[in-house]
Amino acid sequence: MRVLSNELKDHINSEVHLEGWLHKKRLLGGLTFINLRDRKGIVQAVIKDKAEVDKLKGMQIGTVMEIDGQVVEEPRAPGGAELHDVRIKVIVPVSYEMPIEIDKPLSHKPDNLDTLFEHRAIGLRNINEAKVFLIRSELLRLIRQFLYNNDFVEIQTPKLVGNAAEGGAEVFKLDYFGKPASLAQSPQLYKQVMVGVFERVFEIGPAFRAEPSATTRHVSEVTMLDIEMAFIKSHDEVLNMVQDMLYFTLTNLWANHSEELRQLKAPELVIKPSFPRYSMKQIHEMYQEANKVDMSAEIDLTPDEERWICEYAKEHDGCEAVFATDLPKPKMKFYHKAKDDKSAQSADLLFRGLELATVPVRENGYEDLIRQMKEAGIDPDDESFRFYLQAFKHGLPPHGGCGFGIDRLVEKTLGLGNIKEAILFPRDINRLSP
């Protein structure tokens, strides 16, 4: 019966059977120490018997093995115990030397990211690299838990579409059995149609943007959480749902995984159940006053302002998550609802200086929507929009939602420097493999 590394301390003075990878090997005062890695962590084993040591001859890091031995309390070992009287059985011998050292922290310096990704397939075997993606899996589990509890239905919408022009980003084009097609840059149109069915829907899936920029913020394939909810009475109702979801997710993550988060040097969480809300205009004014610069020409928030307002809110409101509300009209998409002449019923959710989501109310009037499409230079008669407009023509209630960047959330939760570090196998203008 296999025992996992994190269960070792429950078997002190017992004989156990472990399986995993050779993670480290060293000689110390005539003894051979090895680290065995499994999906739960590391076990240290001390080997005296020459016959057993000989089995390791030529065996490189990565060798797959079973080891049996006696569990001995050892406060200096990982998990507070180590294995003695070890018998080794090599399952998959590895004779090639690792091109990188996976028992030491891997460099995430900007200059070293290419090397990191080139060796991703084995670099992720580093315990801390793997933890990033355990945290990511857990964030997604918590988000789903919140949304199920709030009566949202999970949907899957097509990624192959005729026209993906709704969002404003560059799209990837392809040939679809002789017809021109695009890769969906968001499930925007489909999820809005689906509130006419389920009122509350969400999707977690890939979205594709042919981003020609090579920055720390841009990748060409992202994981988006798309949420949409109907029968809302106000913009605040949508903001509250997104706020409650993020609060639930992050506080539960910290409650259940504080040890791993600290090992990853994730910044301590500073959050409140109710996120501060400042209008874009207010933020421009506050920033202008605090920094003695003229912001009157700016429509959108600058990256500096995004960072500053999150710092400000962390200090003054005790919360690193902030809503920048009343986004200016020029930022408005055709499917957003206007508030007045100057602004839209839309807010940006900022967290630790980065926009995680735009959270608007949608225009739900059929004729108003057609007018806004035309104003945006989009042809409402395009075949790709027929199903979308059909849903409005036959009644869609007031609704709102958001497109929420999961990769950005992972990045900011863990304090990584680049969105690509939050993605297993990132894609950008220069990278299509691994």
Next chain:
Amino acid sequence: MRVLSNELKDHINSEVHLEGWLHKKRLLGGLTFINLRDRKGIVQAVIKDKAEVDKLKGMQIGTVMEIDGQVVEEPRAPGGAELHDVRIKVIVPVSYEMPIEIDKPLSHKPDNLDTLFEHRAIGLRNINEAKVFLIRSELLRLIRQFLYNNDFVEIQTPKLVGNAAEGGAEVFKLDYFGKPASLAQSPQLYKQVMVGVFERVFEIGPAFRAEPSATTRHVSEVTMLDIEMAFIKSHDEVLNMVQDMLYFTLTNLWANHSEELRQLKAPELVIKPSFPRYSMKQIHEMYQEANKVDMSAEIDLTPDEERWICEYAKEHDGCEAVFATDLPKPKMKFYHKAKDDKSAQSADLLFRGLELATVPVRENGYEDLIRQMKEAGIDPDDESFRFYLQAFKHGLPPHGGCGFGIDRLVEKTLGLGNIKEAILFPRDINRLSP
């Protein structure tokens, strides 16, 4: 405070506030009856007051409204109660007549499927059409629950890849910033690499196949569940995990949703915790004997055999899910592990006559894998395989898993006739919209 339709029976003799869509309107003996639809179902309301009836003048199905009224017990109404003394507030007036009748069952006859999909955006507002996708969401929730409980980590792997030649299906090609790229037909290579990190991984996401066939089984965009588990001792261990997952999912679905399943006329579930296992050779022989036909020339199971063995197992073993084991060598992919000269360590999971998944042990030896790639005509030096082979070069334990068709599972669970009916917005050779 909004009350939902399924809560009405808890408010008998009280005043309630409802919100939803006008779903049906009829005059009966001087009274106006309306059905209001919300995300939980239908409420019947009886309107006497002429001023209220007048508000409905010209209002078509789909009109979004709030209604207030008194809840009265009424065994003949949906949910056992109806609304009297109704006051109506129209929120979104709809003046266009519905092109289809959504309060009656929509036709799913093969000839009518195109009409069904053309009107999908509003056709899904039919209560039973919507239920298909509630069941789908619930199936996915249960699958995730099982996998989390069994220590699987959820991953997201890239859909934009340099070379997607691993699976044998036709792939979609596109231009990726001047480089040739493909849409992933499966996460096969990535998930295998990831067992080197987490031992047990899964992904639920889209997969793309440029299927030139227009059948009831083929679509060009599917939702796949990919599972992979390491440190296995036998093929049976993998089969057991997939079997336990399906058993858990389906029995819980029936335990929690039997009413909806019966409304959808889903076939009653006949399943056992342990699925019968027959080798392909046995199935050929059993079928040959039962049907007096010569199957000696067949390598793969014919669709008729797939149906027959499921019927046979349902009758003789009390289980509609069957494993067809020892798949013949010619069906083997380069990443499968051979059993002997004739067969692979691979099985097909059949359910109600359809293959849901192929469940093999993977070849985990670095040199053996390279040999099998070459035998399959795949160049191991192709840049797209570098990361994949790197993981094997540095030690991957024995592992196995499956690619499991979620759309097929939904189709067969509900007894639909065509995979497309299990997909919100299906894609095939003739269909790129809606």
